[in-house]
Amino acid sequence: MPKPDTCLVGIDIGSSKVGVLIGKKDDDGDIEIIGQGMAPNRGTRRGNVVNVESTVEALRHATEEAEMMAGYEIEGAFVGVAGFDVRSVNSRGMVAVTRKDREIRAADIQRVLDAAQSAALPSDREILHAIPQEFIVDDQGGISDPLGMSGSRLEVAVHLVTGHTTRGKTVLTCVNKAGIRVKELVFEPLAAAESMLRLQERELGTLLIDVGSGTSGFAFFLEGEVQHSGVCPIGASHFTKDLAQVLRTPFDEAERLKIQKGACLTSLVGDDEGISVPSVGGGTVNVVRRRELCEILQPRAEELLQLVHDDLQRVGRADQLRGGVVITGGGAQLSGLLELTEQVFDTGVRYGLPEGFKGLTQVIESPSWSTAAGLLRYGLLAEEAPGRGQPNRLSVKSMIGSLKGMFSDLL
Ligand SMILES: Nc1ncnc2c1ncn2[C@@H]1O[C@H](COP(=O)(O)OP(=O)(O)OP(=O)(O)O)[C@@H](O)[C@H]1O
Ligand SMILES: [Mg+2]
Known part of the structure; x- marks a missing residue:
């Protein structure tokens, strides 16, 4: 069993899933992934907890799975937050x-x-x-x-x-109820950046966009440090909802269609392929062309990217992207999003995946794991240089402190 002080835990409470990673620090200062757990999360919307019980249940499932895999009992964790109100x-x-x-x-x-x-x-x-x-x-x-x-x-x-005090406290409540101590709440795009942005990108001027399920977080780095960050209220689930509404098909069907056949740049798809789409309530099956799917998805993708672009322009950074744009998060996998991002930002774009980890790296080979993996590296840096980047630790501590009494009887 690994020793407690050699392990790090990252918990990403996403709008679609709770993802938990356990990493072990090795002698070279690297992180070896030793445990992973995942559970669908119905208790969180747009990055904010809307149902404590469901979120706690997802947290319990995901943490137990990760603990089993790692042979390690989680005590404390670095936890991501990404609500629309950040x-x-x-x-x-x-x-x-x-x-x-x-x-x-x-x-x-x-x-x-x-x-x-x-x-x-x-x-x-x-x-x-x-x-x-x-x-x-x-x-x-x-x-x-x-x-x-x-x-x-x-x-x-x-x-x-x-962040909003009460929303932050609700996250703490959920994690505490799952029997885990929060070491620090971390804004998710900043965590994701730790898992994938390269040193040169941070120096040159690079925008990271994490297209999650409920929201899309973003952070702009220049001269090594974050210069601007924010949350856009559009995520991958909005694409699915658009398809479901326009095609009058159930959400699950729309999700399947989006993943298997969806694209958000009409110039990339021909108009010949017919796709069967079951209607709500069963009964009829309609046939739509792939191009029609694209015509539904493209305006939403443009809206998302334009909102982020406008925000960057508002702070005078839109023309400082010499390192390009890195897109990550589950929603970044939508076909055509990379090319559309190149058009909107007029710069080079790459997909971001967690890089430079050891151990069970195959479990984090998806952009959905960028945040959880980044939380491990963020945790490593925070524990090695206490105070660095977190001179406010007291304020989080005070939040945690004020909650300790409330939840000690639950642990
Ligand atoms: N191939 C694909 N094409 C398009 N979208 C996809 C694909 N695969 C997954 N997605 C979308 O990715 C989303 C999940 O991404 P992710 O795991 O990053 O979200 P999350 O972290 O749970 O949400 P949030 O960050 O908003 O809290 C789902 O909404 C899903 O529709
Ligand atoms: Mg996310």
Whole structure:
């Protein structure tokens, strides 16, 4: 049985499934996948828990499966969140270094990070992440770690990700009820980035889009750090709903059609192939052409991509995609989405899959596993360098702390 302190656990509570991965840290600093569990999730919609019981049940199933495979009992986990209400904003903080020697110490760095997070937050929101983009010492910018440098003025630019307090607490409730301690809540696109973005992409300017079932999360990286992120309220299930509505076919049939025959770029499909589509309630079977499916799917795909593009343009980043776009999440597999993304963003696009893992890598060879795999790597970094990228850990801790009493009797 692996020792507890050598294992990491990532839990992705997605709108379609709960995915759990257990990874073991090896001596080279790599992660070996040793356990995987998955259960369909009917308790989460658009990234938000709408039914606690169903979500807890899915969590129990998925974690038990992963535990059996790994021969390891899960105690704590890094848990992804991606609700439609997650918001991000860039903020700055500045403090004076008044000590005689002007040497910047850890306490100064903490003070300036606190200052950057002190912007007034509505009482119903919590900071999930406060990720330093750069430190500025006097007028010298682009510094990643100012510890030990000399200066009289220390500034920082941070990327703040905030979430709805009660929705975050509901996620904690669910995970606690499944008998697991939440080590940290992680915004899912940031976790996914850890599993697949290459160093050069992070430096050059790359957008990651995670096309999930209920929503599509995105994050833009430049000069090594996240510069912008957000959630678009359209995911792969909207494509299925469109097909079901227009073709008057049951949702499950529409899902099958989308996966087997769907495409979202009419120029990629001929108009000759006829496909049988059963109608709602059985009885009749209609025949539609593949091109007709595409005519239903393409406008929705364009809407999704355009919303993300407009948001990137709003923050002045749409023309900084020198590293291209990486699409992942189960919905990224829709035929034609890659080519359509190239057209909308006018840059190179690739599919993103988890990279650089060891062990049972075949279980994560699907873009649906990007987030769970990324949570393991995020966890590794967080445990190796506590505080890095998470100077706000206190706020999450306080949420967890306030819940501990409530749920201790359930554990
Ligand atoms: N070949 C395919 N073509 C198109 N869509 C697909 C394909 N395979 C899976 N999908 C879609 O991927 C979605 C599941 O993706 P994923 O597992 O990333 O979602 P999730 O993480 O559960 O949801 P969310 O991130 O929104 O909470 C389903 O809605 C499914 O329709
Ligand atoms: Mg997801």
